[in-house]
Amino acid sequence: MKIRRIDVLVIGAGASGLTSAIKLAEMGYEVSVVERENTLGGILNQCIHSGFGLHYFNEELTGPEFADRLIGLLPDALYLAPNATVDRLIDDENGLGALVFSPESGITRYSSRAIVLAMGCRERNRGNIHIPGSRPSGVYTAGLAQRLVNIEGYIPGKDVVIVGSGDIGLIMARRMSWVGAKVHCVVEIQPYPSGLTRNIVQCLNDFNIPLHLSHVVTKINGNDRVQSVEISPVSREKERGPGSFTVECDTLLLSVGLVPENELTRKFGIAMNHETSGPKVDSRLMTSKPGVFACGNVLHVHDLVDYACEEAERCAKGVDEFLRGVAPETGGPVVSGANVRYVVPGAYNPGSDNRFYLRPMIVKNKSRLSVRAGEVEIYGKNLPHVQPSEMVEATLSKDALKACSGQTLEVRIE
Amino acid sequence: MKRNMTCIACPLGCSLTVEYSEGLDDVTVTGNRCAKGEVYAREEILAPKRTVTATVSLTAGELSRLPVRTDRALEKELIADLLTELYRIEVSAPVAPGDRVLTDFRGTGVNVIATRRCGSRSDE
Ligand SMILES: Cc1cc2nc3c(=O)[nH]c(=O)nc-3n(C[C@H](O)[C@H](O)[C@H](O)COP(=O)(O)OP(=O)(O)OC[C@H]3O[C@@H](n4cnc5c(N)ncnc54)[C@H](O)[C@@H]3O)c2cc1C
Ligand code: SF4
Numbered sequence: 385m386k387i388r389r390i391d392v393l394v395i396g397a398g399a400s401g402l403t404s405a406i407k408l409a410e411m412g413y414e415v416s417v418v419e420r421e422n423t424l425g426g427i428l429n430q431c432i433h434s435g436f437g438l439h440y441f442n443e444e445l446t447g448p449e450f451a452d453r454l455i456g457l458l459p460d461a462l463y464l465a466p467n468a469t470v471d472r473l474i475d476d477e478n479g480l481g482a483l484v485f486s487p488e489s490g491i492t493r494y495s496s497r498a499i500v501l502a503m504g505c506r507e508r509n510r511g512n513i514h515i516p517g518s519r520p521s522g523v524y525t526a527g528l529a530q531r532l533v534n535i536e537g538y539i540p541g542k543d544v545v546i547v548g549s550g551d552i553g554l555i556m557a558r559r560m561s562w563v564g565a566k567v568h569c570v571v572e573i574q575p576y577p578s579g580l581t582r583n584i585v586q587c588l589n590d591f592n593i594p595l596h597l598s599h600v601v602t603k604i605n606g607n608d609r610v611q612s613v614e615i616s617p618v619s620r621e622k623e624r625g626p627g628s629f630t631v632e633c634d635t636l637l638l639s640v641g642l643v644p645e646n647e648l649t650r651k652f653g654i655a656m657n658h659e660t661s662g663p664k665v666d667s668r669l670m671t672s673k674p675g676v677f678a679c680g681n682v683l684h685v686h687d688l689v690d691y692a693c694e695e696a697e698r699c700a701k702g703v704d705e706f707l708r709g710v711a712p713e714t715g716g717p718v719v720s721g722a723n724v725r726y727v728v729p730g731a732y733n734p735g736s737d738n739r740f741y742l743r744p745m746i747v748k749n750k751s752r753l754s755v756r757a758g759e760v761e762i763y764g765k766n767l768p769h770v771q772p773s774e775m776v777e778a779t780l781s782k783d784a785l786k787a788c789s790g791q792t793l794e795v796r797i798e
Numbered sequence: 799m800k801r802n803m804t805c806i807a808c809p810l811g812c813s814l815t816v817e818y819s820e821g822l823d824d825v826t827v828t829g830n831r832c833a834k835g836e837v838y839a840r841e842e843i844l845a846p847k848r849t850v851t852a853t854v855s856l857t858a859g860e861l862s863r864l865p866v867r868t869d870r871a872l873e874k875e876l877i878a879d880l881l882t883e884l885y886r887i888e889v890s891a892p893v894a895p896g897d898r899v900l901t902d903f904r905g906t907g908v909n910v911i912a913t914r915r916c917g918s919r920s921d922e
Binding site for chain 2: 445536563
């Protein structure tokens, strides 16, 4: 078996993996990026719509353009292994590393002083939301349909119903309309849409696609292919009561959420955070296993690529400190309080400014973000509008953190 | 007359209120957090426009579809025609982001450009 010794192994060549690799290579480390697809850019390649890069490149780009910009920044010295899958992480007499399989070069044992996990996320599917009925073909996750249409060039169906009003579902409603399919409706279990208002306007209203809030698909009919779906208001979910209706369609797209891709992480025994489904990390974004870091969608699901890239840069800084043997100052834990699903990272370092990303649990106008040490508010900001699908960012200054060092910080939205 | 709308020019999605006279010569926009919002609201009343993204057929490349976009927003009622035209186009690799696949569509000044890089199959 071949052995490859390097400073840092980056797993995944999406926006996060590429960004951290670029930064680490710029700092002079020998870096390898391993990617299981034969192209670089990850999920960005299938997101052909625009809406990327407003913060990171100060320009509104499509997904592939954003990926191309990042790829253009890759230094020559960086070693890229596309078409190579990390099978498992290891820690043995050869040190920390991973086993990598590739059709071209067989099995390679990477041995590195640090690892950056950047494997992204995957979609929840039908099994995760329990829709009863038959099992015909024509049921796809929205992201898979997006890949089929935008990369492979296949159109999965002509009469479409979409479950879930998150941004991916909305973007696919427009995409399917533009390729000539009829999108009959979008069904959303919550009483409010979960995607951005701009996407409701330009992806649904522009095409007169109805959005059924507080509704669920209660049954899928069809033997070989989907023939129709039954839709009911949430309160009468159990029996097919008044208000229920049937829509004839040949395709059902599920846009019901994303989950960080952490098989490798779990198998390696890294401690997980149940709120994010990603690993637990300290203020440098290091997991419970010394030398193993995480950033981007594998850590928690990001709605903006710009934030994923910012986090990846921060992760590279953490790796650099670790490799130089600089220990972070440990301030204390950061926990989620009222109306906050999670906050990442779950610890702070009073030695510098710290940035946190958090996910609200409520929909509210004119709310306020408050970070407290005991009863004292050490940071606060007004938020014109919060909703669970929009991540909130908070940057706490070194001085504010110094003043409360040692205490637990609680983040809440009120 | 008065119309409420959501600005779609950036993810902030400001709620705009547009007041305008019958002949559309007097339009006032409120609720926008930046100048783009005002432009958007005026256009939305006069002639709504959208940026269009799609894919076109690609030959001789490592990929079979090439993603493309309009380089500026196009009048909404011309979108269907543009898409019909795009589905007829065939581009041959190599191609780079920014390369034009369609120039000055129907005299609107709107061009369609490639958004992904793709080498030719023989480049490998
Ligand atoms: C459908 C969709 C639409 C979006 N729309 C927008 C938008 O309009 N605007 C915006 O700003 N953001 C948007 N986002 C969010 C943003 O694009 C993502 O958050 C960001 O691109 C994620 O980057 P990543 O590197 O963390 O993950 P990914 O891009 O998923 O990259 C992970 C990479 O790791 C590889 N990998 C996984 N496991 C292994 C393994 N074992 N071995 C080797 N390689 C592996 C994968 O193949 C993949 O290439 C969207 C996201 C999705 C999913
Ligand atoms: S008005 Fe400006 S800030 Fe508000 S949504 Fe439009 S572009 Fe964005």
